[in-house]
Amino acid sequence: MLRVLGVDPGLTRCGVGVVEVAPNRRARLVHVTVVRTPADMALEQRLLRIADGIAAEIDEHRPQAVAVERVFAQANVRTVMGTAQAAGLALHAAAARGLPVGLHTPSEVKAAITGYGNADKRQVQTMVAAVLGLAEAPKPADAADALALAVCHAWRLGSPDQVGSGPSTLTPAQRAWRDAQQGTGADSPLARAAAAAARGGSRGVARGAGATSVGGPRLEA
Numbered sequence: 001m002l003r004v005l006g007v008d009p010g011l012t013r014c015g016v017g018v019v020e021v022a023p024n025r026r027a028r029l030v031h032v033t034v035v036r037t038p039a040d041m042a043l044e045q046r047l048l049r050i051a052d053g054i055a056a057e058i059d060e061h062r063p064q065a066v067a068v069e070r071v072f073a074q075a076n077v078r079t080v081m082g083t084a085q086a087a088g089l090a091l092h093a094a095a096a097r098g099l100p101v102g103l104h105t106p107s108e109v110k111a112a113i114t115g116y117g118n119a120d121k122r123q124v125q126t127m128v129a130a131v132l133g134l135a136e137a138p139k140p141a142d143a144a145d146a147l148a149l150a151v152c153h154a155w156r157l158g159s160p161d162q163v164g165s166g167p168s169t170l171t172p173a174q175r176a177w178r179d180a181q182q183g184t185g186a187d188s189p190l191a192r193a194a195a196a197a198a199r200g201g202s203r204g205v206a207r208g209a210g211a212t213s214v215g216g217p218r219l220e221a
Contacts, residue, residue: 002157003030005063006150007054008142009071009086011037014050015142018061019132021154029132031061032143051089058093066094067153069145070103102153109145112152124148 001020008015018030035053037046058066068091071084094101107117114127125137125144131151137144 002065002154003061003063004065004067004150004154004157005058005061006067006146006148006153007087007090008069008145008149009083009090010142011046011050011082011086012039013140013142014053014086015140015144015146016054016057017138017143017146017150018057018063019147019150019154021151021158023158025155025158027131027151027154029134029138029147031057032138032147033057034140034142047085047089050086051093054090054093058097058099063099065100065102065153065157066090067102067104067149068094069109069149070105072105102156104149104152104156109148109152112155113148 001022003018003020006015006017006019008017014035015032016035017032019027020030021027033053035050037049041049068087069083071080071087091101110119110124111117113119113131114123116123119127121141121144125139125141128144128147128151129135129137132147138147
């Protein structure tokens with residue numbers, strides 16, 4: 001089993017999720033939490049709390065790799081600065097422990113999890129629950145995003161195009177991810193078909209909620 005810790009960086013809420021993924025790509029939830037800091041706290045104290053929180057999760061759950069959202073430019077400079085600062089803390093914590101790090105864009109994670117690079121938050125949350133066999137998606141969204149990052153990275157380490165038994169072993173999301181890796185992107189026929197299949201699966205998960213419960217306390221928005 002491959003254990004990966006994912007970090008969805010943010011100053012107010014920093015999602016941290018840990019998953020284990022088997023060679024057949026089946027994933028299970030190990031732990032998920034959100035490190036929170038109040039907006040009125042001094043910046044250096046907020047960063048210290050986040051750094052301590054990430055480090056504690058790594059030391060407790062001992063992942064073999066760490067996945068962090070790749071920060072990209074956006075109109076809200078204040079938001080992107082906070083995200084970048086939190087991401088840097090995750091990178092430092094991993095490097096200090098000799099752990100390999102994977103950086104993934106939001107579109108890459110969405111394509112891996114849902115089969116569609118422009119999926120919305122609800123679709124990502126629903127498919128995270130489906131992939132991990134949960135009755136409902138962890139909340140808030142930062143928690144689900146951290147788990148999505150971890151699953152995406154685990155699947156990438158065992159990339160779908162290296163599976164020897166052929167395309168029939170791949171999930172729709174994995175086929176879409178492979179397609180994106182080959183440069184054809186989310187607009188290809190394969191990716192569109194995978195997105196449709198994933199959306200159909202999401203509706204099935206919503207109807208079947210209640211079969212499995214998430215271990216530990218429920219995270220609220």
